[in-house]
Amino acid sequence: MGSFIGHVLPGIAFYVFGLWHLFNNTKLHFQNKASFTTSAWFPTSRLRYLELILIIIGSSISVSMELFIGPRKHQPFDADGTIPSNHLRNFEHSSISMYFATYGILAILLDKSVQGSTLGDNNIANRMNSHLHDHVQGLTLLAASMCFGLELFSFHFHSTDHMGVEGQYHLLLQIVVVVSFATTLISVGLPGSFLVSYVRSVSIMCQGGWFIVMGYMLWTPELVPKGCMIHREDGHEIVRCSGEESLERAKSLVNIFFSWFLIGFTIGAILFYVGMVNCYSPKYYNNEITTGASAAYCCLPTKQEGCDEFEGEPLEHHIELQKKTRFVVGVACEGGNGVSNSKPMDDPKMEAIYAE
Structure with missing residues (x-):
């Protein structure tokens, strides 16, 4: 992860999954206005677990790159079996990927437990299945929240220099991860809140966007702030500044860019909702009126x-x-x-x- 590709590829993955969740949560909201319930993941028509399988595969590739493909000796340990200092960040990055791979596996197992429990067709059995489904959804959201919590933990105690420009990027990233962690945890208790699920989806997209920004801004020499250069230390490329004034200027530029980044994402999130309203709200609204589902007209007095x-x-x-x-x-x-x-x-x- 400590490279251009290591930030851009995970960033694209976060962005795509966040957009997928944003679309599905919004569409689900228009389809079920009175009984909206969010989900930690969304099945597809042809392959139910496609989203979770992609998370598991992507996370496994990331772990392999960090621990076995990226290192020169294709293994991260020293001759005596200990972890060298220059590979600590590799283990930290791979741990984050392990979290998400574990979440994907647990989500599939939880869903399988519901799919395999056929209690009957009578009303009591249906209610039992419904309660079981709600519990599984809550546990899946809890597992997802732990992913973001552990991601926050790893970035907060990252062995990478927290005083430099890269540390400032990671510090601002933690703000977005906090939002993802908090909204996912809140969804466990409030699965019917569309706004919570919407903010959660946007924050996942925002994580992906900021990862992509980090990849370009920290490993493109032309985009490095004035007075700073890319140095190679312990087998990793790191941005170093010539003095305290250059460092403070670079951090201020990062802060300004992050504020503009959030403004852009906020505008994009609102415009996305407006577009979804124009596309889906009239369709499902008219269906409700036509079918009479949950529709009662105003007073028809005599x-x-x-x-x-x-x-x-x-x-x-x-x-x-x-x-x-x-x-x-x-x-x-x-x-x-x-x-x-x-x-x-x-x-x-x-x-x-x-x-x-």
Whole structure:
């Protein structure tokens, strides 16, 4: 991971998975507005565990690169079997990848436990299966939160120099990882919160974007701040500055760039949601109105209910008018005083109104 490729490739992976989660959580929100429940991962139609399999494969490749392919001797240990100082970061990076590989395996095992438990077709068995599914989802989210927690731990106590430019990049990265860790942990208790799942997905994308930025800014000589150069130390390329003033200037530039980076991601996240609203909200909204699923129109008053402003107009006119205006909340007029209350479609009073 301590190289251009070692940051850009994981960054692309984080970004793609974050975008995948952002898309699926938003689409799921529009499909199930009243009963939205987030998920730690999302199956595909052809291969259910594609996301988890890719995480396991990618993490395994990363561990192999850090411990067996990258080192000159193709193994990270000294002759006496100890870990040399210049390979400590390799073990730290590979540990992060091991976390995610372990998460992928546990997520598959948890899902298999639900898939293999067929308790029957009666109502009691269905409820038991539903509770089991909720517990598995919570445990999977907990395992995912531990990944981000351990990632935060590794970066916070990273053996890489925390005082230099690279340390400043890692310090700001920890802010994003904290958001991923916190929102994933909160989702265990609040799986129905769309906003929490949305922020979590955006933070995963943000991690990927910042990894890519680190890869380019720390290992492209033309992008190194003025007064700093790329030096090779202990087999690794590190940015070093000529003096304290150059170092402080470089850190300030990193901070400024990070603020612009967050502004750009915030704008992108909002525009993505607006685009999803335009694409999916009308589709599923109209389906709800057409099928009557969880849709109750506004008060359809009659003369007997005291709504004088509707006198002389047929009831069917109001029904069609409210379908066109897409009112979804049921409202009942009480004594013509303008007070409104929510009324579901199965309310006897509403059914009597429709029956007239």
